[in-house]
């Protein structure tokens with residue numbers, strides 16, 4: 001990573017190049033991140049559970065650490081994420097006596113969280129994943145069942161955006177989701193965002209998580225999703241890009257290293273994907289990887305626990321892979 005062409009520099013007229021970071025990787029991957037990226041997202045440190053572990057307790061230290069790293073190195077910061085069904089503490093949905101809270105109480109607690117967080121980082125965080133993954137993966141089901149939905153009804157979604165906008169009218173507010181290129185889910189995400197826009201809810205962008213692999217989604221499905229979302233006149237961010245060497249249903253655990261053909265195929269995929277992103281750089285303003293190099297990825301534990309993956313442009317020693325050269329060559 002030390003003297004290879006800076007990835008963000010070669011893409012600067014197209015879109016920002018980002019990486020998910022955490023308190024460990026801003027140290028272990030410091031040189032790589034500051035050389036090749038101009039945007040960062042906290043992998044876990046800005047989620048509800050991290051910020052707000054109990055009703056009257058906010059914990060900011062780890063997020064503050066990441067913010068000062070970003071400021072010291074001139075990196076843009078995406079906030080992830082304010083309202084989600086995962087990594088959210090149980091206290092939020094319960095009263096002292098353990099019963100479920102009512103709609104007003106839950107919305108008041110949501111507002112307090114959003115006000116507190118967005119106000120603290122106003123001017124430091126330019127874009128927020130306000131709502132993450134509320135669309136269902138189940139055929140025929142629109143919204144994912146959750147305590148948010150059960151207690152507050154579907155208006156919790158628009159309320160999150162309204163509260164966020166009131167707290168920082170300058171921040172870009174995103175809806176973020178995965179499997180975003182699957183046609184059936186694409187149409188549900190489209191319907192949700194179109195509905196929010198039609199009610200003048202302040203939403204500025206759609207985050208495509210882009211947790212992809214060597215085979216899926218097809219370039220055609222990716223292109224169709226980008227075009228569908230772009231037609232809503234919102235910005236598009238690729239928010240969590242990785243290209244797993246295993247298909248979702250492939251649970252093999254025998255590999256200690258990626259095969260040569262995996263690395264050749266991955267380089268081809270990355271070239272095709274970035275060629276497509278460049279084609280739509282009028283709409284795509286940021287491309288963030290969900291990590292920076294193969295020495296650390298959430299995919300080492302998902303969907304198979306303790307199974308190594310090699311999803312990025314840089315290898316476990318932070319040296320460029322074939323994938324890096326193919327992405328750089330078409331910049």
Ligand SMILES: Oc1ccccc1CN[C@@H]1C=C[C@@H](O)[C@H](O)[C@H]1O
Pocket residue numbers: 043044132178209211240298
């Ligand atoms: O690809 C998925 C499949 C099933 C559930 C969630 C996801 C992706 N969900 C993402 C992954 C990692 C987390 O750190 C991110 O916050 C989350 O947005």
